[in-house]
Amino acid sequence: MKLSQVTKFIRSSEKDAVFQQPAPASDFSFNARVANVFDDMVSRSVPFYDEIQRMTCEMAKDFAQPNTNLYDIGCSTATTLLALDTYLPESVRFVGIDNSADMLAKAREKIEASGMKRRFDLIEGDLHQGLFLENASVVTMLLTLQFVRPLYRERVMKMIYQSLNDMGCLILVEKLTSEDTIFNRLFINHYYDYKRRNGYSDIEIAQKREALENVLIPYRMQENETLLREVGFKHVESFFRWYNFCGIIAVK
Numbered sequence: 094m095k096l097s098q099v100t101k102f103i104r105s106s107e108k109d110a111v112f113q114q115p116a117p118a119s120d121f122s123f124n125a126r127v128a129n130v131f132d133d134m135v136s137r138s139v140p141f142y143d144e145i146q147r148m149t150c151e152m153a154k155d156f157a158q159p160n161t162n163l164y165d166i167g168c169s170t171a172t173t174l175l176a177l178d179t180y181l182p183e184s185v186r187f188v189g190i191d192n193s194a195d196m197l198a199k200a201r202e203k204i205e206a207s208g209m210k211r212r213f214d215l216i217e218g219d220l221h222q223g224l225f226l227e228n229a230s231v232v233t234m235l236l237t238l239q240f241v242r243p244l245y246r247e248r249v250m251k252m253i254y255q256s257l258n259d260m261g262c263l264i265l266v267e268k269l270t271s272e273d274t275i276f277n278r279l280f281i282n283h284y285y286d287y288k289r290r291n292g293y294s295d296i297e298i299a300q301k302r303e304a305l306e307n308v309l310i311p312y313r314m315q316e317n318e319t320l321l322r323e324v325g326f327k328h329v330e331s332f333f334r335w336y337n338f339c340g341i342i343a344v345k
């Protein structure tokens with residue numbers, strides 16, 4: 094499947110209306126209701142989502158080695174895996190990891206419908222419980238570390254670093270907070286304008302923000318970079334930045 098066809102696939106999910114009606118606040122969860130509309134949600138909520146996927150694929154291709162594993166941690170509905178399938182040699186086995194059974198069911202549905210030929214596994218696993226990876230040349234982790242409780246982040250990063258082969262890479266995409274409250278406020282306002290331009294109402298924006306408050310905990314850019322260096326990555330560079338979103342590549 095070509096990348097443009099994958100993108101069409103992404104657009105084919107139901108429209109996200111999860112936060113349209115006023116409702117009592119509760120923590121955000123990647124449940125069946127969210128999984129059903131997730132592709133629409135993520136593409137209207139993450140600036141340059143398609144371009145981030147493309148950049149991830151290009152850099153994964155730079156580092157993927159034949160007969161190794163590529164892990165997509167927090168694979169959701171397999172959008173990244175399907176995009177990567179158009180770039181990487183078939184001897185690279187794909188493994189998607191997520192703790193949401195509903196997301197993984199969608200992922201399997203999409204992969205099967207795509208006719209992807211390579212070996213793949215989808216594993217239901219909770220990053221808070223640990224992680225087992227082997228023979229990895231590439232690990233992608235897009236918009237997922239931010240959902241791992243800060244107490245566990247170093248352990249997760251250490252495990253990723255230790256399982257990567259030499260010259261293996263981690264591609265990390267995260268939402269950020271800023272040290273400086275002036276910029277933090279400005280960036281968040283510009284982000285909400287972006288969501289309004291993509292059809293979200295003020296009620297939807299406010300209710301989702303409240304639902305995510307205790308669940309999505311963004312780090313500062315510096316904190317992410319320090320974390321990567323402290324677990325051992327020698328080469329760390331940002332490849333994407335849009336207000337409070339960033340992409341970082343780290344090589345062992």
Ligand SMILES: C[S@@+](CC[C@H](N)C(=O)[O-])C[C@H]1O[C@@H](n2cnc3c(N)ncnc32)[C@H](O)[C@@H]1O
Pocket residue numbers: 123135166167168169170172173190191192193196218219220221234235236237240241
């Ligand atoms: C924002 S989504 C990731 C989006 C996806 N990587 C993409 O590029 O479209 C975050 C994913 O991480 C998963 N997740 C959150 N916390 C997790 C945990 N503790 N262990 C494993 N997966 C987790 C969620 O179920 C969800 O599918």
